[in-house]
Amino acid sequence: MSGGVEWALHCCVVLTSVREPVPAARLAQLHDVSPSYLAKQLQALSRAGLVRSVQGKAGGYVLTRSPELISVLDVVEAVDGPGPAFVCTEIRRRGPLAASPESCTAPCAVKRAMAGAEAAWRDALRSVSVADLARDVTSDYGPGTLAGISAWLGAAEA
Amino acid sequence: MSGGVEWALHCCVVLTSVREPVPAARLAQLHDVSPSYLAKQLQALSRAGLVRSVQGKAGGYVLTRSPELISVLDVVEAVDGPGPAFVCTEIRRRGPLAASPESCTAPCAVKRAMAGAEAAWRDALRSVSVADLARDVTSDYGPGTLAGISAWLGAAEA
DNA sequence: GGAGATCTACTCGGATAGGTCCTGTCCGAGTGGGCGGGG
DNA sequence: CCCCGCCCACTCGGACAGGACCTATCCGAGTAGATCTCC
Numbered sequence: 257m258s259g260g261v262e263w264a265l266h267c268c269v270v271l272t273s274v275r276e277p278v279p280a281a282r283l284a285q286l287h288d289v290s291p292s293y294l295a296k297q298l299q300a301l302s303r304a305g306l307v308r309s310v311q312g313k314a315g316g317y318v319l320t321r322s323p324e325l326i327s328v329l330d331v332v333e334a335v336d337g338p339g340p341a342f343v344c345t346e347i348r349r350r351g352p353l354a355a356s357p358e359s360c361t362a363p364c365a366v367k368r369a370m371a372g373a374e375a376a377w378r379d380a381l382r383s384v385s386v387a388d389l390a391r392d393v394t395s396d397y398g399p400g401t402l403a404g405i406s407a408w409l410g411a412a413e414a
Numbered sequence: 415m416s417g418g419v420e421w422a423l424h425c426c427v428v429l430t431s432v433r434e435p436v437p438a439a440r441l442a443q444l445h446d447v448s449p450s451y452l453a454k455q456l457q458a459l460s461r462a463g464l465v466r467s468v469q470g471k472a473g474g475y476v477l478t479r480s481p482e483l484i485s486v487l488d489v490v491e492a493v494d495g496p497g498p499a500f501v502c503t504e505i506r507r508r509g510p511l512a513a514s515p516e517s518c519t520a521p522c523a524v525k526r527a528m529a530g531a532e533a534a535w536r537d538a539l540r541s542v543s544v545a546d547l548a549r550d551v552t553s554d555y556g557p558g559t560l561a562g563i564s565a566w567l568g569a570a571e572a
Numbered sequence: 573g574g575a576g577a578t579c580t581a582c583t584c585g586g587a588t589a590g591g592t593c594c595t596g597t598c599c600g601a602g603t604g605g606g607c608g609g610g611g
Numbered sequence: 612c613c614c615c616g617c618c619c620a621c622t623c624g625g626a627c628a629g630g631a632c633c634t635a636t637c638c639g640a641g642t643a644g645a646t647c648t649c650c
Contacts, residue, residue, distance in 0.1 A: 257499040258594065265524045266505050279622065288508040292597050299624065312604030315622040328527050341415040341499075347424050350446040353566055355555055365550035366423045369486050373538035380531035392523035397513055408511055416633065437583065450636050457585065470643030473583040 258336045260297040263289055265331050265389070267298065270409070271307065272323045272390040273402035277316030278409050286409070297335055304334030323387035329378055331386070342370040418455040419493045421447055423547070425456065426489055428567070429465065430481045430548040431560035435474030436567050444567065455493055462492030481545035487536055489544070500528040 267283050280298050284291035298317055301307045306326055307317045319326065344367040348355040363371070393401060425441050438456050442449035456475055459465045464484055465475045477484065502525040506513045521529070551559060 257501075259501070259503065260595085261500070262503060262505060262524060269524075277622090281622090286509050286511065287505050288510075289505070290596060293595065295623075296596085296625095302623085309623060310604085311602060311622045311624095313606080313619090313621050314604070317623090328531075342419065343415075343417070345417065345420060347420060347445050347447070351444050352446075353444065353563055359555050362554065365547045365554065366420060366427070368550070369539070369542045369547065372542075373486075373535045376538040377531045377535035380534040381527070384527045384530075389523045389527065392526070396520065396523065397517050405511060418634085435583090439583090448635060451634065453584075454586095454635085460584085467584060468643090469583050469585095469641060471580090471582050471645085472643070475584090 260293070260300075261332055261335045263287065263294055264297045264301055264335045265328065265386075267294070267317075268301070268306070268319070268323075268326065268331055268386045269389045269393060270402075270405055271317065271319050272386060273406040274409055275318070276410065277310045277314065277318050279316040282316070282409060286405070300335050301331065304330065306330055306334055319386075323390060324385050326386040327382045328384045328386070328389070329381035332381055340371070340374050342367075342374065344370075416494045418451070418458075419490055421445065421452055422455045422459055422489050422493045423486065423544075425452070425475075426459075426464070426477070426481075426484065426544045427547045427551060428560075428563055429475065429477050430544060431564040432567055433476070434568065435468045435472065435476050437474040440474070440567055444563070458493050459489065462488065464488055464492055477544075481548060482543050484544040485540045486542045486544070486547070487539035490539060498529070498532050500525075500532065502528075 266287060270283065270286065271278060280295040281291045283298075284294045287294070298307065298309075302309045302317070305320060308320045309315070309317055344364065346360070346364075348364050349357070349360060362368075390402060424445060428441065428444065429436060438453040439449045441456075442452045445452070456465065456467075460467045460475070463478060466478045467473070467475055502522065504518070504522075506522050507515070507518060520526075548560060
């Protein structure tokens with residue numbers, strides 16, 4: 257799993273607390289990570305339509321919709337790609353005892369098992385929204401946490 | 415996810431139908447895959463204790479226990495490693511607004527969400543055994559399928 | 573004919589190159605705001 | 612004083628190297644069976 261997923265999720269949580277666009281560089285120094293690489297992750301979020309990028313002097317990134325409507329799965333798929341982690345290479349059709357093509361209408365048992373597990377994983381990620389994460393943050397570190405971050409983002413320099 | 419997982423699972427299913435040791439090279443030509451690389455996967459299974467390797471002229475690999483007691487998760491962890499796919503780098507403790515160490519007793523919200531999803535994934539894989547896969551194979555391609563494979567494995571040459 | 577030692581051939585196991593994707597970085601295109609000039 | 616045009620600085624976006632992990636491969640250590648010899 258790509259490590260940039262973590263960065264993207266934290267950025268989404270942070271973006272929950274602001275309505276003004278936040279530049280990628282500012283998010284990077286907030287998290288103390290590579291600005292250029294974080295920019296790449298945010299571009300992925302932008303391509304997926306989760307955030308809206310505004311250019312110009314006061315530009316940056318803003319969430320396109322309410323945090324309740326953004327699931328963790330959305331972010332993960334945007335950064336890591338929507339494709340499944342397990343790819344079936346159809347081994348059953350190869351070799352001297354290959355299964356006949358008319359027997360292969362349904363996916364093989366191995367693929368079914370892996371697909372079911374990935375479906376459970378996706379369901380779990382889909383059931384958690386960015387708003388839920390933000391709520392957990394407030395309950396973990398206190399109500400003023402996100403407000404403080406929002407104020408720091410708006411301030412001039414660190 | 416490592417592609418070798420698929421090979422290992424199919425090999426385990428095949429090994430369900432035999433009691434004699436099967437060489438890695440024979441499993442490789444049955445599946446029409448690279449013998450050397452398949453050997454590496456089987457070595458991983460051996461290290462994990464899922465299969466027993468016997469050397470010598472009639473050597474090969476055999477399952478160490480009943481297929482009902484081998485879960486798909488066991489195979490996946492043996493090949494891909496037991497570590498979780500998502501690794502939390504503790505971003506919250508970095509940057510100018512880093513969370514205080516005494517606030518970080520519990521894992522952060524992002525890590526909790528990802529860990530929960532991976533737990534669901536693992537549970538799904540744990541609930542499926544290699545015996546279940548073999549049963550699905552018989553119901554998919556007919557009762558004689560595994561018997562035919564077993565006979566082919568015992569035959570001299572292809 | 574039977575038993576023993578040897579010998580061979582076959583097996584696994586780990587150490588070794590190559591390829592592909594993730595990680596990290598850079599610079600150019602585009603755009604909104606700020607400033608100066610004019611009415 | 613207000614409006615317009617220009618300029619600039621700041622932003623994103625995609626194209627470019629470096630590194631790590633997965634993929635693929637090879638050869639050596641070890642062992643079980645088969646063979647040959649001797650009794």
